[in-house]
Amino acid sequence: MKSRLNPWAKSVALLAVVSIVASCGTLPRTGPNKREIYSGSVQQSGDSFVVEVNDRVTQATAVQPALSFSEGLKNANVLGSDTIQPGDTLGLTIWENVDDGLLAGEAQNQTVLNEVQVDGSGFIFVPYAGRIRAAGNSPEAIRRIITTKLEEQTPDPQVQVRRLAGDGSTVSLIGSVNGQGVYPIERPTRTLSTMMAAAGGISIEPEVAQITLIRGQQSSKIWFQDLYKHPEFDIALRGGDRILVEQDTRAFTALGATGAQARVQFKTQTLSALEALAQVGGLTTNFADPTGVFVMRNEPASISNQVLGRNDLEGAQRMVYVLDLTEPNGMFMARDFVIRDEDTIYVTEAPFAQWSKVISALTGTLGAVGSVSTAGNTLDGI
Numbered sequence: 149m150k151s152r153l154n155p156w157a158k159s160v161a162l163l164a165v166v167s168i169v170a171s172c173g174t175l176p177r178t179g180p181n182k183r184e185i186y187s188g189s190v191q192q193s194g195d196s197f198v199v200e201v202n203d204r205v206t207q208a209t210a211v212q213p214a215l216s217f218s219e220g221l222k223n224a225n226v227l228g229s230d231t232i233q234p235g236d237t238l239g240l241t242i243w244e245n246v247d248d249g250l251l252a253g254e255a256q257n258q259t260v261l262n263e264v265q266v267d268g269s270g271f272i273f274v275p276y277a278g279r280i281r282a283a284g285n286s287p288e289a290i291r292r293i294i295t296t297k298l299e300e301q302t303p304d305p306q307v308q309v310r311r312l313a314g315d316g317s318t319v320s321l322i323g324s325v326n327g328q329g330v331y332p333i334e335r336p337t338r339t340l341s342t343m344m345a346a347a348g349g350i351s352i353e354p355e356v357a358q359i360t361l362i363r364g365q366q367s368s369k370i371w372f373q374d375l376y377k378h379p380e381f382d383i384a385l386r387g388g389d390r391i392l393v394e395q396d397t398r399a400f401t402a403l404g405a406t407g408a409q410a411r412v413q414f415k416t417q418t419l420s421a422l423e424a425l426a427q428v429g430g431l432t433t434n435f436a437d438p439t440g441v442f443v444m445r446n447e448p449a450s451i452s453n454q455v456l457g458r459n460d461l462e463g464a465q466r467m468v469y470v471l472d473l474t475e476p477n478g479m480f481m482a483r484d485f486v487i488r489d490e491d492t493i494y495v496t497e498a499p500f501a502q503w504s505k506v507i508s509a510l511t512g513t514l515g516a517v518g519s520v521s522t523a524g525n526t527l528d529g530i
Contacts, residue, residue, distance in 0.1 A: 178404045182440045182496050185468065196444075196466035199455060201481050205469065208454045209447075210486045212418060217368040217381055221361065226338050226384040230286040233317040233387045238264045238272060238282065238290070242298070243306040263312065276301055287311050319343060319385055323393040324352040333385055341375055341382045343391070355416050356396040363389050371417060400487050402428040404495035405436035414489075421471060422482040424493055431473075431495055438473040440496030445469075445488060 188194035199205060232238070240261040264272050270283025272290075277297035282290055287309040298305040317333040326348030337343045340361070344350070350357050350372060357372035363386060372393070375381050398414040407429015415427065421443060425431065431438060445467055447455070452465040471485065472478050487493070 178409075178435070178497060179494060180496070181499075182437070185440075185442060185494075185496070189468070196468050197452070197456060198468045198470060200470045200472070201485055203481075203484075205455055206481065206484045206486075208451060209469070209488075210484075211451065211488065212486065213489075215358065215370050215374070217361065217370055217383055218366065220366070221363065221368055221383045222380050224384045224386070227317070227333065227386070230288075230311065232266060232270075232282045232285055232287070232290065232311065234266050234268050234270050234283050235387070236266045236282075236317060237312040238266065238287070239310040239312050240264055240274065240294070241308040241310075242294075244302045245304040245306075246302065274298075317387040319387070319389040319391060321347045321391045321393070324350055324357065324395060325393050326351050333387060337385075339382050339384055340391070343385055344375075344393075350393050352393075352395050353415070356414060358394055358396055360392040360394070361389060362392070373417070398489040400424055400489070400491040400493060402493045404493075405432045405497050406430070406493070406495050407432060419487045420483050421485040421487055421493065422479065424487045424491075425482070425495075428493075435497045437496045437498040438478075441471040441473060441482070442494045442496070443469040443471065443485070443487065444492040444494065445490065 186192065186198055188196055189198040190196065191198075227233075242259045242261070244259075261274070264274075266272055266282045270281060271279050272282045273279050274294055274297070277294050280290065280293050280297070285293075291307045291309040294307045294309070295305055298307070318330050319333060320330050321343070322328050325344070327346075329347070331337065331343060331346055333343075337346045340359070344359075354372050358369055359372055359375065360367060360369045361383070370381050396414055396417075399411050400414070400419075401411050402424070403409050406425065410428065412424070412427055416423070421441070425441070431441075446464040447467040449461045449463055449465065452461050452467060453459050455467070469485065471482050473482060475481070
């Protein structure tokens with residue numbers, strides 16, 4: 149039995165070693181290596197531009213989404229606190245200086261009209277005064293109009309106009325606010341910031357909160373923090389405005405030899421490559437190649453032409469930006485290079501990592517062969 153088993157075990161060991169050495173190129177890994185990425189460049193008949201990051205590239209690619217309210221929204225005047233709007237409800241009391249007046253019954257000189265609602269066109273109807281324009285006027289202006297209309301028919305009428313609770317001058321707040329609902333525009337809440345305060349503020353991190361205001365067919369968006377940094381964004385509200393608060397939806401994807409491979413949401417308005425790597429746990433100590441940090445994105449032609457120093461490109465271009473953290477200013481470049489929405493950050497494995505896998509595989513195989521030989525010797529002794 150010994151003469152039959154040992155040649156078999158040696159053959160198995162030799163075959164295992166040869167197989168491992170032959171398959172070194174297909175060992176498990178996190179993705180392509182630097183050579184394979186560069187092989188896909190335009191210079192090597194590929195379809196992407198591979199560019200090393202420098203100060204000029206950093207400046208050309210530092211583009212951030214510009215969020216702002218339109219000029220029409222920013223220039224709108226604050227409504228008067230007593231300005232009547234369509235949908236508001238008024239209370240009218242009219243006194244006549246006669247015992248048997250137009251509106252009051254016999255032996256009465258007072259008429260009370262409760263809950264007179266301003267219609268969609270902005271008018272109300274008062275008996276004997278007719279249809280009166282209320283929207284855009286103050287209660288005092290409406291009082292004078294009614295008095296003028298009635299004094300032609302009854303001597304010295306006295307009119308009182310009160311603004312009651314109504315549903316005309318209201319805005320709706322939805323999304324990530326502590327108190328979603330419909331709120332009236334009142335004296336303290338005539339601007340965006342005061343209305344947000346009336347709703348209890350936001351329920352998400354201020355750094356990633358965005359405010360969208362919809363007025364009719366018009367929609368504009370700003371960062372929540374800019375509401376307090378720029379006074380012109382604290383716009384005057386109008387009845388029917390809709391305010392939506394939501395979290396920033398931008399994200400990037402991290403792959404390769406990083407602490408975590410995942411799709412990661414932005415946590416700040418601006419995000420650098422260095423901060424993005426920190427969000428995913430940095431580079432893995434045992435596997436990452438700090439000279440092979442790649443940022444991949446589809447770049448608009450305007451930026452692509454500027455980065456490459458040409459003007460003939462049209463449409464979005466596949467760009468691969470290379471960061472070498474081992475360079476004297478490599479960390480500064482990574483700090484200044486801006487990550488944008490839908491970017492992919494990929495960190496290659498160091499060549500040593502592949503050799504470690506080969507050695508580990510060989511060591512494990514030879515150990516298994518040794519076990520087989522030992523088992524064979526044991527069987528020979530039986």
